[in-house]
Every structure is written in C-alpha cells, then in structure tokens.
Amino acid sequence: MTNWPAPLTNIINEFKECFDRMERYELLFEYADKLPHELLTENWTEENRVKGCQSEAHVECKLDQKGGFQIHGAADANLVQGLIAILAIGVDGLPPSQVATLSPNFVDEMDVKASLTPSRANGFLNMFEMIRKTAANMSEGA
Amino acid sequence: MTNWPAPLTNIINEFKECFDRMERYELLFEYADKLPHELLTENWTEENRVKGCQSEAHVECKLDQKGGFQIHGAADANLVQGLIAILAIGVDGLPPSQVATLSPNFVDEMDVKASLTPSRANGFLNMFEMIRKTAANMSEGA
Amino acid sequence: MEAIRSDFPILTRTMDGGRPLVYLDNAATTQKPRQVIEAMNSYYENTNSNVHRAVHTLAGEATEGYENARTEIAEYFGAPRDHLIFTSGTTEAINLVAYGWARANLSKGDVIVTTEMEHHADIVPWQILSKERGVEIRYIPLERDTLTLDMDAFEIAVSDANLVCVVHTSNVLGVRNDIERIIQLSKSNGNDGKGAFVMIDAAQAAPHERINFLEMNCDFLALSSHKMGGPTGIGGLFVRPEIMETMDPFISGGDMIETVTLEGSTFQKGPQKFEAGTPRIAEAFGWHAAVKWLSSFDMKEVHKHISNLARETAARMSAIPGIKIYGRHDMESCSGVVSFLHEKIHAEDLAHLLDSGGFAVRTGHHCAQPLMDALGVSSTARISFWLYNTKEEANSFVEHLTSIVDRFG
Amino acid sequence: MEAIRSDFPILTRTMDGGRPLVYLDNAATTQKPRQVIEAMNSYYENTNSNVHRAVHTLAGEATEGYENARTEIAEYFGAPRDHLIFTSGTTEAINLVAYGWARANLSKGDVIVTTEMEHHADIVPWQILSKERGVEIRYIPLERDTLTLDMDAFEIAVSDANLVCVVHTSNVLGVRNDIERIIQLSKSNGNDGKGAFVMIDAAQAAPHERINFLEMNCDFLALSSHKMGGPTGIGGLFVRPEIMETMDPFISGGDMIETVTLEGSTFQKGPQKFEAGTPRIAEAFGWHAAVKWLSSFDMKEVHKHISNLARETAARMSAIPGIKIYGRHDMESCSGVVSFLHEKIHAEDLAHLLDSGGFAVRTGHHCAQPLMDALGVSSTARISFWLYNTKEEANSFVEHLTSIVDRFG
Numbered sequence A, B: 001m002t003n004w005p006a007p008l009t010n011i012i013n014e015f016k017e018c019f020d021r022m023e024r025y026e027l028l029f030e031y032a033d034k035l036p037h038e039l040l041t042e043n044w045t046e047e048n049r050v051k052g053c054q055s056e057a058h059v060e061c062k063l064d065q066k067g068g069f070q071i072h073g074a075a076d077a078n079l080v081q082g083l084i085a086i087l088a089i090g091v092d093g094l095p096p097s098q099v100a101t102l103s104p105n106f107v108d109e110m111d112v113k114a115s116l117t118p119s120r121a122n123g124f125l126n127m128f129e130m131i132r133k134t135a136a137n138m139s140e141g142a
Numbered sequence C, D: 001m002e003a004i005r006s007d008f009p010i011l012t013r014t015m016d017g018g019r020p021l022v023y024l025d026n027a028a029t030t031q032k033p034r035q036v037i038e039a040m041n042s043y044y045e046n047t048n049s050n051v052h053r054a055v056h057t058l059a060g061e062a063t064e065g066y067e068n069a070r071t072e073i074a075e076y077f078g079a080p081r082d083h084l085i086f087t088s089g090t091t092e093a094i095n096l097v098a099y100g101w102a103r104a105n106l107s108k109g110d111v112i113v114t115t116e117m118e119h120h121a122d123i124v125p126w127q128i129l130s131k132e133r134g135v136e137i138r139y140i141p142l143e144r145d146t147l148t149l150d151m152d153a154f155e156i157a158v159s160d161a162n163l164v165c166v167v168h169t170s171n172v173l174g175v176r177n178d179i180e181r182i183i184q185l186s187k188s189n190g191n192d193g194k195g196a197f198v199m200i201d202a203a204q205a206a207p208h209e210r211i212n213f214l215e216m217n218c219d220f221l222a223l224s225s226h227k228m229g230g231p232t233g234i235g236g237l238f239v240r241p242e243i244m245e246t247m248d249p250f251i252s253g254g255d256m257i258e259t260v261t262l263e264g265s266t267f268q269k270g271p272q273k274f275e276a277g278t279p280r281i282a283e284a285f286g287w288h289a290a291v292k293w294l295s296s297f298d299m300k301e302v303h304k305h306i307s308n309l310a311r312e313t314a315a316r317m318s319a320i321p322g323i324k325i326y327g328r329h330d331m332e333s334c335s336g337v338v339s340f341l342h343e344k345i346h347a348e349d350l351a352h353l354l355d356s357g358g359f360a361v362r363t364g365h366h367c368a369q370p371l372m373d374a375l376g377v378s379s380t381a382r383i384s385f386w387l388y389n390t391k392e393e394a395n396s397f398v399e400h401l402t403s404i405v406d407r408f409g
C-alpha cells in the first residue's frame, strides 16, 4: 500500500469495511456532509468547474495561513461531493509538495471506483489531476 | 407446365438437358447469335433501353406484315442478348393477344434464373413486363 | 412473456451483487432479440459482399437481402419500398430533410413551426438552417398544466408555416401528441391554406405503435432502428417519390449517381439518390429481422402492456415521499416513459443508487433542454419500459426506489 | 495461412456445384474475421446501451467500449483519440470535409485540385460544392502510358490550390500514388506557397498499409471500416483539433451540442461536435476488433503477399489470348487490384462465367467513371486480393479464366 496521509488511510479503511455498494454510497453521502471547506454556489464559476463531470462540480485550491493545502469545493450531486470531501479531508493542511506526489489510486483501494461509471471516474480523475497540478505549481512557487 | 408456344417449349427442353450452369451459359451464348431481328446499335435509344439492366440492352416490339409479334433487340452482354433472343424466337409471329398472356416463369423452367443475379433477373423481368404490356396495347389496338 | 424474454440474451445478465439486470432505459435504446443478432451474423458469415452493380453470387444475395429489407421495412410502415431512404438514424433523417429538402425549397422569410417538446435532433438542424438562410422558427409552447402542446397556439402559428416539424411521442413526458390533428391542420390551414409540409419525428413512436406512413399523410417520417429492437447505425426517412424529386442530393459519392464526368454528374432517382457510398448492409439485414420479429406481435397489445406498466408505476412512484413525476400517464396513448425527480436526492445520485440494485435508469436533459427549461428543471431521472419488461420488474423498481428514498432521502 | 483463413467463417462456404468460394472482390468490401463478428455479438448480448450522459452500468460499459474503440483505432492510425471523427464511411467522411470544412473556409474563386483517378466519393461532393459556391475544380490527368498521375501537371496546378484531394491507392489500377510527394508539394507550393490543405482518400490504403496520420502530414484522412475487415456502417475522418475548430457542424442534433435553447445552441468541442445522434456503437466495437486483429500482422508482409499475388496473377493473365490488363502491377507499392477486359467477352458475361466457378469478381465502372473515360472503356472486370487469398486461389482463377476464354472467347 502507498503511504497515504493518515486521514486518507482512515477513510480507505472505513470503505474497505463496507458490506456492499449501497453501504459505500451511504458513506459517501456522509462524507458529502463533511466538506471541510464548502465552496458556496455563488462562487461557482466556469473557471473552477470540473470538466468531464455530468453533474456540476466546482473545486478551488488554496493555502491556509501556515501554507497548508486546502480544497474548497462542492457539487450538486452528493456522490461527487462525497469524493471531493474525502480528497479535501485527506490532504487538508498538507504541504502542497506532498499533495503533488499523490496518486489517484486510493479510489481503487476504496473500491469506490467499481461503483463509479467511466464518465464519473473520468470526472474524478480530471479533478484529481487538476488538484495535483495546482499543488505542484504552488510548491514550485513556494 | 404452362402451355408455352412450341418454340419456347423446345428451348426450355434444351436448357433442361444441360449438365451444369456452364453448359446453360454456352447455350445462352449460342442463342445470342440467333437473334431473329437484331436491333443495330445505331438504333439504340433512351426510349428502347431496358431499365434495371447493368449492361446495355435495347428492345423494340413490332408487328410483321401478317400482324404477328416481333421482338427487335440486342445487348452488349451476350447472356442478356441470349435471353432476348430466346424471347424473340419464342414469341416470333404469335398474335400479340397471346403474347400478352404469357408468364415470365419459363425462365424458372429453364433453370437460368438460378444463374441470373437478382439485378439481372430484375432487368429481365422488367424487359418481359414491357414486352407483355406492348403486346397487350397492340392487341387492344387491333 | 417468458418466451419474449428468452429471445433477448442480455436480459439474463446479472449485475453487481448477483442482482438481475432490470433494463429500464428503452427510450434511449432497446435491447435486441437474438433473431436480429443472428440475422447479422448470418449476413457476415454467409453473404457479406458489397451491394449493387455486381454479378457474383454473394453480391447478388447481399443486394437481394438489402433490397428485401427495404421492401419489408417499408411495408411494415405502410409504404412502398421506393418511399424509404436508409439513413444512419432519426438524426440523419431529419438532417436529410434540412439539407436535401429545406435548403432546396425554403428561403428567407419562410416559416418552420416546431415545438418546445422536441428532441435536439428536431431543433438544432432548423436553428442552423435558420441562421444560414433566414428561415424563421416558431416554437409551439407546452401547456404547463397539462404538459401537452398548446393547440390554440399551433392553430395560429401554422397558418403561414411552410414546414411543420413535430415529435410524435415525447421521449421525456410519455405524451403522444395529437399527430392526426397536427397533420390535418397543417395540411388544411398551413401556408395560407395551401398546406404546409409536415415532418414527424417517430423515433419514440415506432417501438409503440404500428405507424402507417401513407395513412398518416405527413411528408417526412424519421425513424431509428435501434429504438425498436434493431441494430445501431441505421434508420430511415420516409418520403413520397414526388417530394423526393424536389430534393437536392445531400451526401454524395458512389451509388447515388447515374453518370459522372469531369464536367458534372447526374443523379439516380428515388431513394438511391440519397444513399451515397457503401450502404449499411448488415444493419439493413438486422433492422429487417427486427421488423419481422415485431410483426409477430399485436402492437396494440404491446402498447397497452407498456403504457399500463408506466401508468401503474408512475402512480405508485408519486406516493413515495419527495418523488415528483414529470409527465402524463393517464391517457391510453401514453408511452412507456416516466420522468421523475426527488426533492433532495440529485437525479444522478438516484441513478447510481438504482444501478447498484441492477436497475438501468437514465438521467440528464434527454437531449431536450428546451423542454427541461419549460419544466423548470435542468435534468430528470427517467425510466422507460418496453415489451419485455414485467410487472415484477416494475414492482421491484418501486420497492428499490422506496428503500433508497428511505435511506438517502 | 490456414490459421488466417480459419478466422473467416465465410471462406468455408461452398458455391454452385459444390465449388469453394474464391472471394476476389476485396476492394469492394473485405470479409470479416470471427473476432469482429464476436465483438459485435458480445456487445449486443452483454453490453448494449446508448452511450454518453448516462450513469447505469451498461451505459458505462458501452461508453467505455465506444471511447476505447476511438482511442485504439486512432492509435492504429498514428493519432491521438481526439483526432478521429466517426462517420458512416469514407463517403460520409469526405462529405464532412465538403460540408463542414470547405463550406466554412472556401469561397468563389478558390481552387480544389483533385485527379482523374478518384472514386466518385472524391468527385461528386466537390462538384456539388463548386456549383453551389463557385469554387473551381482542377483534375490532374493520368499519364496514359504509365497510368500514374501527371506530376508535372500537379506541380503547376497546386500552386494556387486551396485544397488538394487525392486518392491514396486507386481502386481500379492498383496504383499507389506518391502521396508523400503530393502532400509535400501541396504544403510547400500550394496556395501561393502558403500551403494547401490536403484530403487523402485512404479507403483502399488502409487494408494494405499501416497509415500514420500525423507522420503523413495531411489535414484530412478518410477511411472505411468495411474495407479493412471491420463491419459496414462505420468509418472515420482524421482531422487535427485546430482544424476541427475551423469547421462548422455538419449533421446536427443530440450529443453534439453543449446547450440548446430556443434562441440558439452552442456546440461540443472535438470529434463530438460532428457526431450527432446515437452513434454507431456496435460498429465501433466491431471496427475496434478489426484493428486489434490487424495489429497482430506485420502489414509490410501482408502487403507483400497481396501485391505479389496481384503481380503474378496479372502477368499470367496477360498471357491469356484476348485478355488486356488495365493498371500497373510492377511496382512494389501496388495494391491487390487487377482490372482486365477480354476483347470479345463482355465484362459482365465474364463475371457470370467466373461466378459459376465460385469466383467472386466485380465488374462495372467501380465508381470511377472519369477514370474509365481516361482508359477509354466503360467498365472493367476486377479481381482484388486480400490477406487471406492464396496462391492456389490465384492459380485456379487463372485456370478458370483460361478455360472460359477457350470456350467462350
């Protein structure tokens, strides 16, 4: 197993314990409510829209006062918002340089990918890629 | 068996004796040379062209001095000209009213249809139909 | 019913968690009976050859099969074979009307009447034409309370219409429009009483009704094979020959010409003029098989079965807390489509949650954004039944939906 | 070879009189390996669903399969996936260039250079455009002695050409044009040195060569699946994305839009903008399987096998009294096509006589009437080999032809 940040490892383990897809969806719905930094709809713009997603999803990357990484996001579909929340919790406060090196295959670990359609999996990968790149830029800039 | 005119019956019997498709083609080639009234190429017009034929075929119906039916025709492909010749020989000199009642299934009897492609079979049926109609008109006119 | 279902190999498929597939996305595309699959296999394994202008046996058989398909598909839709132009589907059929007929016959100031209920396939080609040629488009609105077309508005709009383009049966609402009246009004009142041309989008009608092109008395009828048990990649446009003659060629190339010289070309007559290039041969064999298979049913019974399923399911769904139905299912003519939303669960989430129970359900704007705008939503979830769907499937769908709403709502 | 042949169910078919089928009409359409037939079966039996905008499992699998097909077919032709627009074949692909690109980018006085050697699919769309928009068409003649394009004439004509449209490999002569030089000249000298756009008709090239779109450096590349082992009903146009952006939509409707309102529509970017309506889904699965199957061969070896068969057969045929060959088979680049006539036996009669021996041979103008005019004939008979044809088949063909000439000549 890759060395994920601890919060992400915890979430992965939670998903692994799920009995079936329905339970995993329930967990995603729960995480959808736990967005650490919700991007309010009035701040949804064409620029922060996640492309390749069927539903509307918006994400922005910021740094907290200590230079830690933050994902601000939201989506109109709960399952997507749940994925954003997991990412946001997983990397919250990490140095951007570490975020830049993460690989998106924790979604496989969580067994959620099997429950994502290709188009949504693509949307998720697009989003993850965008976040990783932003993190890389931020860490270069630093 | 339908009561074909005697010359046609003879031809049908000749074809029935053929051993295979190649022999039937040989016979058709022979008949192609026996056109009773060849329509010379200089008399090929858009009006006497047989539609639905891949190769060029032209046919005109006339009455001889005794009011007997005549088919004048020719084609650039020998197999088609052979079919025209058989028709022309088969009905030569008959009263148009009799020609008008002929059915095209002597081609089945001859087993030639199995050797015709659908498009050529169609061409042949078109031609036969046109001849039958002309004969019908002629006999009405009479 | 067992017999019908056993004709469809895919219906025995098990999904996630060993659940049986419950295919409720028939308005997007229907499944194919093995008769259709086998007809195409047999074509590829025994007959495959390019058609027309050829002498050899395979080419003869392929041509005969292809042209027989035209004859019998046309016959199924109540028309002679020379009324049917094969296209790749409804979309291309409507585009053929737009490029081949409308560009040759309409000009600036002419009027096309269509409706808010249309599929994008019956909107975008006219918008492009309108931009290019200054033809005016008028959209008949939906009555917001009955979800049917505003026929008063239609009666007024049609009076100077040159072309009327209407969907026979909505792919979102389950509503079957009063096509008979629409055609009659277009013919009697259209174009200042001289009569308007009428194009009917029958993509959703053909799987439900036995359509008779000549009796209908419209000018253009557009269809897709894949929505009526046939393969993808083929469909058709019905047009009367005298109207075909007033159409310019659209897609051009081999097979549709009579002669080509460096100075110019002359074209075939009839459907061939609009079928350039190697045709969809295997697909024609497949669609033909679908039509033969469908002919073994009484389509009135089929329709009753489907619309009863939709009606009963819609009624039970509206009793589920938070579920709202978008559409009409109270009329006999309604189709097998039920669109719905939950007040809290996003349509896409609903579809995922349903999918985990084995239920194939579509979400989105269903290529009908103007209709979505009229309904005041951006998307809906949609189930759509066809002849192989059972009461048991409908019941288990309602149960599963109920449990989802309980758990996630 | 046995292994290759056993992939093709149809090749075991026996014809009239118990004779084995000898399929020599590959330039019209090739036969399909069982891998292709099975891929489509598996699609219909396990996956069938409409693609895009859908959540349920089948729709996901269908979308993934359809888009994978795009990725791997594009890769086979040396291009990224966003360079490939699916069409119904070469004919529609060229029409897409004519309607989508040329109508948006060419106007009165602009010049299209094409050749006398073209298939009607690469002539008629330009003639229609020319009539509509006053674009000038120049036809590069064939050198009557070498049966190759007059490259001096090309060099002169290209200098003020805006678009150059050339067939890669002739479907009648077996000649492969010097495409590399044609593209290079078009780019360096075309349009007064600013470079002309180039459209290559690769319908007959794809079954013979491994074509690399990006290396070729042309702007448009048109292809048919059915001529390279794939199903009917699908083909493609390769275009670079920056050129796609300068193209207007052609066939319009669902799937190619971004938003539709009553006021107007905005369109997708990339290939989807040109793929309106339900796509050729099963067909994409089938073409994908054909490309995977072909990838298992060294196309250089395949080409050598085919062109050797054609060269040897043509040589032996010319020794038959009265037989005249129309074409070139002495160059390595030549394809598997041999056109011929007998001085007395009509081409169509020849084809019938050959068919009775089990030989599938095409006759006619091969959708290339201007080329027929240049050759001074109205039609030819044509055999065309593909990878599954054997020396034995070629031998028995020559023998049968000899006996026909003996008997009927």
Ligand SMILES: Cc1ncc(COP(=O)(O)O)c(C=O)c1O
Binding pocket: C254, C276, C277, C278, C279, D027, D028, D088, D089, D090, D091, D092, D119, D121, D122, D167, D169, D170, D171, D201, D203, D204, D224, D235, D367
């Ligand atoms: C050179 C050439 N171009 C174009 C075409 C047209 O291809 P399709 O009929 O598949 O559209 C063909 C085949 O007939 C061809 O041989």
Ligand SMILES: Cc1ncc(COP(=O)(O)O)c(C=O)c1O
Binding pocket: C027, C028, C088, C089, C090, C091, C092, C119, C121, C122, C167, C169, C170, C171, C201, C203, C204, C224, C226, C235, C367, D254, D276, D277, D278, D279
């Ligand atoms: C009402 C209606 N019209 C047109 C279409 C377009 O049909 P196709 O995608 O087969 O071209 C559809 C299906 O999507 C439809 O439901």
